[in-house]
Amino acid sequence: MITTTLFEKIEQWLNENKWEYRSRENAGIIEIDMGLKCELKQCQVIVWMKEGQCVVMGRVPIKAEEDARERIAEYFCRVNYGLYSGHFDLNYSDGEIRYKTYLPESTDPDAQRENIGEALIRPAMMFDAYGPGMMKVWRQEKDPAQAMEEM
Template sequence: YAQALESQQQFIFYCLCPIKIPKSKRRAVGEFLSRANYGMIIGNFELNFDDGEIRYKTSTNVKNHSLDSDTIKQLVYTNVKMMDEYLPGIIAVKSGVSPADAISDV
């Protein structure tokens, strides 16, 4: 889903993970996502430790330029690609694979 923050002149796009993480696996999945986020240039994973929801966020500041279709396309494409790329690792950690092993497999 997309969010426009007009007062901050920002555009944000979120991709929600299709699975929720059970409470018993949130710490391990949090570690996996932290390992995944390290060094990422565009966007990041977020984990809600209260309900187990995972999402990927991309955003841009549009203060000095207009928001055009190419910018939106890049944010959305990058976002969905990252969720697709890391989803197998999320599922693996949820199934008991260590975060370090899962991230090396991604």
């Protein structure tokens, strides 16, 4: 079961690495704003302790327009099929786009530090890797299969 200890370890990692973040410890939430290399420009990473799990979610500040949601959903389905860890989500109701993974708790301190760093950076890395294809699908420059072939 995830404890506040993991939350404290995450904050310690962030402080040691001089990352700026906002913490709402009572709610079990840490928020980090990260820049992206792709045209999406930024990603908000949210660490969320809930029901014994530590979820790490990245979301971008744009929402898919209703007429693009089906294409983007197909693209994400194609992307998700080959992913080792984590997945892209699209909220069909409001168009929110996010990448979600989890952070396991480890008794090995070195492994835990490495896991924290990888989990925190992964959403931004995934948006940098797959965001350009998503935008091509959104703008109808490529269909989802073509966008995946370019990856």
